[in-house]
Amino acid sequence: xxxxxxxxxxxxxxxxxxxxxxxxxxxxxxxxxxxxxxxxxxxxxxxxxxxxxxxxxxxxxxxxxxxxxxxxxxxxxxxxxxxxxxxxxxxxxxxxxxxxxxxxxxxxxxxxxxxxxxxxxxxxxxxxxxxxxxxxxxxxxxxxxxxxxxxxxxxxxxxxxxxxxxxxxxxxxxxxxxxxxxxxxxxxxxxxxxxxxxxxxxxxxxxxxxxxxxxxxxxxxxxxxxxxxxxxxxxxxxxxxxxxxxxxxxxxx
Amino acid sequence: xxxxxxxxxxxxxxxxxxxxxxxxxxxxxxxxxxxxxxxxxxxxxxxxxxxxxxxxxxxxxxxxxxxxxxxxxxxxxxxx
Numbered sequence: 001x002x003x004x005x006x007x008x009x010x011x012x013x014x015x016x017x018x019x020x021x022x023x024x025x026x027x028x029x030x031x032x033x034x035x036x037x038x039x040x041x042x043x044x045x046x047x048x049x050x051x052x053x054x055x056x057x058x059x060x061x062x063x064x065x066x067x068x069x070x071x072x073x074x075x076x077x078x079x080x081x082x083x084x085x086x087x088x089x090x091x092x093x094x095x096x097x098x099x100x101x102x103x104x105x106x107x108x109x110x111x112x113x114x115x116x117x118x119x120x121x122x123x124x125x126x127x128x129x130x131x132x133x134x135x136x137x138x139x140x141x142x143x144x145x146x147x148x149x150x151x152x153x154x155x156x157x158x159x160x161x162x163x164x165x166x167x168x169x170x171x172x173x174x175x176x177x178x179x180x181x182x183x184x185x186x187x188x189x190x191x192x193x194x195x196x197x198x199x200x201x202x203x204x205x206x207x208x209x210x211x212x213x214x215x216x217x218x219x220x221x222x223x224x225x226x227x228x229x230x231x232x233x234x235x236x237x238x239x240x241x242x243x244x245x246x247x248x249x250x251x252x253x
Numbered sequence: 254x255x256x257x258x259x260x261x262x263x264x265x266x267x268x269x270x271x272x273x274x275x276x277x278x279x280x281x282x283x284x285x286x287x288x289x290x291x292x293x294x295x296x297x298x299x300x301x302x303x304x305x306x307x308x309x310x311x312x313x314x315x316x317x318x319x320x321x322x323x324x325x326x327x328x329x330x331x332x333x
Contacts, residue, residue, distance in 0.1 A: 135291040136298075175292050230269045232296045 004208040005067060012066040013205055020059070021119045027055060028122020036126055042148075045128040046105055052127055053104035056097050069195075069209060071098070075187075075216025079103035083182025084151040087173055088189055089246055090160050093196035095189050098214055099153045107145045108153040109138060109172075132158065132172070139176055146180035156242060160198040167247055174239035177222050178231055184220040186242065188249045189213075217249065254279065258331070259324050265300055266320075269293075279321035287320075297323075305330045 035051060036044040064070050079086055080103040088099055100108065109130045114120045130141040130152070145152050154176065156169035177184045190213045193206040220242070225234045263277045272287060283289045289297070294314070302309045307330045317323050 136295045139292070139295050171290075171292050175296070230271075231299075232269050232293055233271050235292070235296075 006205070006207065009068055009209065010203070010205055012068045013202065016063060016066065016068055017202060019062070023055060023059065024119040024123055027052065028119075028124075028126060032123060032126035041128075045126075048123075048126045048128070049106065050104050052123060053101055056101035060097060060101055067209065068205075069212060071212035071214070073098060073102060073214040073216075076102040076214070078185065078216050078219075079187070080106055080151050081183065081185075082149040082151065083146050083180070085146060085173070085177050085181040085184045086151055086153045086187060087156055087184065087242065088153070088187040089167065089250065090155040090157050091189055091191045091194065091197065092212075093160065093202070095191075096153070096155075098189070098212070099187065103151055103153060106151040106153050107142070109142055109155070111159060135172065138172060139179070142176045143180040146176070146182070152176070156239070163194060163197050163199050167243060167250070169239055169243045169246075171235055171239045174242060175231070175235040177238060178226050178234045181222055184222055184238075184242075186217040186220065186245060188215045188217055188246065190250070217245070220245075254321060254324050255328060258328050259320075261304070262320065262324050262327060265297070265304065269296060269300055277320060279319065279324065281320045282318055283320065283323070284318070301327060301330070307331070307333065 032048045032051065035047045038044070039047060060071065076098075079099070084106075086099060086103055086106065088095060090096075096108065100106070107129055108127075109132050110124055111132045115124060115131060130138060130145065132138050142152050142154065154173045156173040157167070158170045158172070161167065192211050192213070193208065195206050195210045196202060220238075222234075222238060225238055228234070229237065259279065263274055266272050266277055266287065267274050270287070270289065270293065277287070281287055283294075298309055298314055301314075305327065309330065313326055313330060314323075317326050
């Protein structure tokens with residue numbers, strides 16, 4: 001049964017995608033490259049990321065106004081610290097916007113298809129984010145970013161959660177954490193009802209308005225683990241711990 | 254293949270991955286038998302860099318599939 005202004009939400013959703021595409025191109029091809037041109041590489045990248053974060057926050061404020069979704073984010077002020085590895089689960093297409101918007105200046109590990117997407121590739125290149133492949137490059141660049149005092153956003157799942165399947169984390173995030181993170185901070189993302197998942201195309205919007213609820217969890221200290229075990233073994237243990245934390249959090253109310 | 258280098262490599266694998274030394278022979282395949290993946294490969298290469306004191310590029314380890322390959326690649330590095 002379709003309710004809650006279904007057709008308005010459907011139209012507004014389409015409009016939001018169009019705005020996203022236009023903004024990605026406009027920022028990515030014109031504004032952001034100019035910011036890079038006028039500064040040294042590291043400073044230019046930081047400027048780009050901050051401008052992107054501001055644009056993303058404006059977009060996130062637009063979405064509830066248009067009635068397509070509502071959202072709340074507790075603990076966002078704890079994001080964006082030097083050497084912080086920010087983890088999140090990945091139920092929907094737009095999760096990353098919340099993280100980019102509220103951890104300004106952070107770098108982000110981004111998967112291959114987005115670097116090839118004709119809309120998103122330009123802002124990604126301007127911001128100097130980290131590619132997720134090849135493995136050695138990802139680990140090297142993410143580690144270097146953390147060591148240089150940046151915060152880094154990464155989705156341990158590597159891609160959106162498969163609805164109905166058990167949560168599964170690639171060890172890359174844990175490996176990066178063990179190597180170079182000053183602190184590891186998990187963000188738990190819930191989306192109800194589910195939307196923009198791996199399974200559904202964007203135009204299959206849910207019967208009622210979507211609510212995103214994000215919570216920044218307690219910091220995870222990795223210094224003890226790092227001292228106790230070899231890199232690979234510490235990463236395996238950390239990965240298991242992280243997965244367990246997420247499974248428990250997301251299972252609850 | 255040098256027995257000394259083989260022991261050094263085997264010792265590294267045990268230390269890094271907690272493997273049983275009895276399971277490691279020159280024919281052991283890193284991925285299929287010892288269950289190492291691409292992340293482990295990065296850690297392994299870093300470890301070999303420290304051990305040999307040599308700069309290691311991706312080409313040096315590209316064709317490494319077995320422990321014997323790893324020992325030979327290490328020998329080449331030490332000779333260079």
